[in-house]
Amino acid sequence: MAEVAIVASAFGAQAIWRDGHAAWSRPARRAGAQAFEVRRELMHDADAQPDALRALGTALAGEGLWRVWSTPDALYGEDGALDEAALSCAVAAGRALGARFVKLQLGGFAGDASAVRLASLLEELGARTGRTDERDKASKGPRVVVENGQLEQGGKLDQFIDLFNALRDGGAAGVIGMTFDIGNWQWPGEPPLLAAAALAPYVEYIHCKAVVGEGARRFAVAPGDDDTLCRAALALLPTHVPRGIEFPFDPARVEDDAAHYVEWLAAA
Template sequence: MPSVLVATSAFGHRMIAEQGQAAMLPCLSNAGADGVEIRRELLPEDFDDFDALGRACDEHGLTVVYSAADELWSGDMLSPSLPARLDEAAALGAVAIKLSLGRYTGTSTDTWQRLSALIAASPVAWVMVENDQTRDGGTVAPLLACLEDATGAGCPLHMTFDIGNWHWTGDDPVLAADRLGRFVAYVHCKGIIFGQGRPHASVPDLAEMQTWQQLMSHFPRGVPRAIEYPLQAPELTGFVREQLERLRAL
């Protein structure tokens, strides 16, 4: 995977709704991004031209990670939407797909073999689960159980470590990095501020960036990372370039 990316959600739902995700690609390319994270929830409801969107990303020199909010697990059952999401990712030319964990309670050897077969049959190189903002899918224990079970079953399942989401679930990010770091293939970066009793994504300050360096020490060297915090500025390309360089220096 490329080293530094931007999730299109960083530009805000309103801008994406008005202009579309493809409209962000020239800015990302000009700012020096290595890749883009295409968000399924920001595509129009009837969207089906994944091939064209993938070609546009390629024309701008951007590697694609595909983000789908689907939950990989419901108890011991795989999501029935997984084959469709893998097909969409393949049509985009994505190197990786990111899903929510869902509610994992353990599963059978046959189910792990089925997941392994689906991954092996797809051109998408990396299938990842992310710590989301829920108790079921965003806390250390179920993520660790799933990823350890995957390793035991020989299934190539990886993790997206979202630095900010731990503040929604109350887990310690450093402890989470220590427990889960060996599974991490991709890092979501966002600063956090608190308002009205809840966390909100923000541009990270210097103190937050210093704590991120501590987190990174638990992950594989050179792990790819993505901006998932608000990118808003009068001179947008320059601001995006500046933020990409901050992440590249971690």
């Protein structure tokens, strides 16, 4: 059975803005989740300060939940250069939260992975630069993972293949991992199953959602009983890595929905 994280937005963006992340920690735990993904874009600036993040991390840990820190910031800028400020800020926030993973977007990576500098900066920041199968290594620093996004920039399969090849060729293989979002590939028109087969060796965390709609008007939804894409993608990806619920629960039955989908995703 895989560990399951609930992404805060699954409870509804307005609910998180209104109540704060900590208010939804107990429902997440009652649903059977092992982890909670905190979203920077659903926080007021004051709530993202170090003391506030430490308090939030303590509250989540008190419910038995390990943490993911998610930021919309990108590892590489639009010019293709490593964004050291964004990485430093993300890792510092993750350390304050006591996060296992710090998740960024890939951004404008265009072939130069800055492998040596990336590895040395991660060491300086106290992030983990090696993959581990042990459960919670937050005490030794968070693990940085990059996610495929919904935009062309940072959402194309070739970018991720080139990134991990460049890190390998630069002597920095394994210094970061990947969050594989099954649904996000559909926004830039990439085939999720082809991506899963190509990137499985680098995947350390999975976001699960189905998608409805066309073009820019696509929306995340819960996978239906007849959804074959999520199951097929999960079958191609590592079975031992955590899986995150990143689709909205039915607001009329939030806690029942949460429990149902945690059980479903753990066994899928």
